[in-house]
Amino acid sequence: MSATQYPPVTVPWARPPVGEDEADAAREAIAATRLSMGRSVREFEAALMDYTGRAHAIAVSNGTDALEVAMRLLGVGAGDEVLVSALSYIATVNCIVRTGARPVWCDVDPRTLNIDPAEVARRITPATRALVTADYCGFCIDYAPIERTLAEHGVPLLVDGAQSLGTFHGARSALALGRVSTTSFHSAKIITTGEGGMVFVDDDELAERARRYRGQGEVPARKYVHDTLGFNHRITDFQGAIGVVQARRLPDLCARRRAAADSYYRLLEQVEGVTLLDPLPGTTPAWFSLPILVDDRDRLAHELRMEGIETRSLYPIPTYRQAIPEYGHPPQPLPGAEETSARVLNLPLFAQITDDDIQRVVGGVRAHVGAGG
């Protein structure tokens, strides 16, 4: 059977919001003598400390490395259990498995695709070493009941904010929550440095340890003297320079995403067969993408792609069913994750998306949803 011939993509799923200002900043950084971990990286860290309200920000090579560092900071290791959503990006879970700890899957709330707080309360045990949350597509998790459960058991929270830089719980950044939080600057993210990530903490000692893990475990101010098993998680200065410009633009980029999401919701609310997710009251999503729940999702994705519209499914199978040998035997299926992974479709959403693009996407959804094969 030959592969489907699709027309060129005219509305991509994501588009990095970078232009001349970022190019100029990168060029200047390249002209400077220090190409890695210089002044621009420190400025980028300071800008995001300011934005998130965190006392420390440690820039690293990508969001996966940020999670790796976070696991080290929380002391997670073999024999531990770590609670995590059953519907997650793979890196959110891999960081747990890589330490030798066991992921304990918590089902999602089908109204938000976020981890269900009742599941956290149900599955926490004396062996639980941490909870890792990731605000799904920037939809803020209901943290109040989760924080109560964690406080009762003395378990720390790690917020994987790869999709939620720009998510606010009231006036508080979602990345200000948890003992440690992380984010990603991959090219599809809210802001980007191509690749890149950051670790956020308030505690001075944790910040010092994070910097040491990033830089091969070297003792500060003592070149080639090491007291910790570290790694090279460093980031270049031209990425830092791009990050400084992106951080400056972050509030505007988020406002554009919110305006696009408002337009989508106004138009999609009237489309039969489409279920929209409910943002938690009192919170502002970062709108990493525009998720909808539909029957016959794969056919709708195909029809949209035939019209040049690119979509994704975050995520098409529950994470516990990934065929990674280290994940061990799958547990009982979890109904929320099973149902929503079969129905979720993520529509294009990025800061530069136009009203025309949105009309086209919604027109395609309206024409093909529930239309049968």
Ligand SMILES: Cc1ncc(COP(=O)(O)O)c(C=O)c1O
């Ligand atoms: C929720 C989540 N966690 C972690 C990551 C990993 O980030 P990176 O691709 O920068 O390693 C991503 C990125 O795609 C993500 O969406």
